[in-house]
Ligand SMILES: [Zn+2]
């Protein structure tokens with residue numbers, strides 16, 4: 001029976017291919033950034049509504065978040081996540097236009113089958129992935145409390161199901177010194193820029209103790225007003241990432257000590273603030289196994305992530321700590337083309353992008369069917385997550 005359903009999913013998505021591509025293109029050509037994705041939210045929910053979903057817009061306190069629900073309230077709820085925010089200044093250079101259309105496609109195909117299958121499908125619209133953690137806000141509001149498994153796809157340069165992501169946080173530091181005439185009375189000043197430069201130098205000295213996926217990148221936000229005034233106030237922001245949230249937190253402590261040392265040497269006052277950040281993805285192997293074989297059945301070759309795989313961070317990491325989840329990647333661009341570039345953006349509106357979006361929609365819907373028809377799989381997936389969390 002599973003195979004019959006899967007074939008019906010493939011046919012349903014093929015039949016809607018041009019509609020889904022139309023959604024993708026509309027999002028691409030009218031990019032909206034974090035928390036301002038009003039038109040995207042409307043477009044996606046209109047499409048899901050016409051497939052029979054019940055729509056709630058503005059869930060979890062976020063105006064541009066939505067939940068589209070299909071099927072009875074039962075104890076098995078599968079969430080398919082849509083991202084649709086664009087990058088400031090770059091538009092859809094991360095391919096969220098493809099992610100959103102794939103989620104709608106998977107939802108549509110499952111809704112067409114649903115009357116014959118027990119369980120509930122939720123397509124959840126999650127705004128502001130690019131730095132503002134929309135999914136974390138939704139999770140804190142309880143949106144994922146009753147979800148049994150969650151999945152989404154992301155465009156990339158390889159087909160990978162088990163690629164992890166880095167835990168990340170941002171640390172903002174501010175140094176407060178004392179202004180003075182830089183020529184007449186430098187000795188009367190307290191140079192907040194020197195404290196900041198020492199901080200960068202201290203961090204660079206600490207780099208030799210960092211692991212291969214530990215990342216500390218900093219920018220100066222305020223470096224002083226004029227070269228003839230001893231700077232009284234400076235600030236910088238550091239992006240701190242690592243393979244686990246625990247390791248990231250250790251790194252943040254090291255960076256804070258670097259800043260404290262810089263401040264102490266000069267006699268500045270230091271203030272700092274750490275953002276909550278994103279957790280690392282724990283890819284669920286039970287879900288990933290089914291997604292991989294479904295994707296392979298569509299003719300895609302899935303590769304294992306390289307030990308030195310390039311990685312970013314995503315708020316899907318936090319969701320993967322709450323419920324069994326996967327965040328697989330489908331190739332739309334050559335290996336040397338990284339996301340968040342103008343070059344990658346071209347692939348987000350290409351035939352390769354369209355093909356990945358359709359395959360992702362199919363593989364997600366097929367995986368949802370595997371999970372709904374074999375209830376023990378969800379229990380197995382939850383046990384796996386529980387033991388993974390114990391070991392982190
Ligand atoms: Zn991105």
Ligand SMILES: [Zn+2]
Nearest residue numbers: 094096129154
């Ligand atoms: Zn992205």
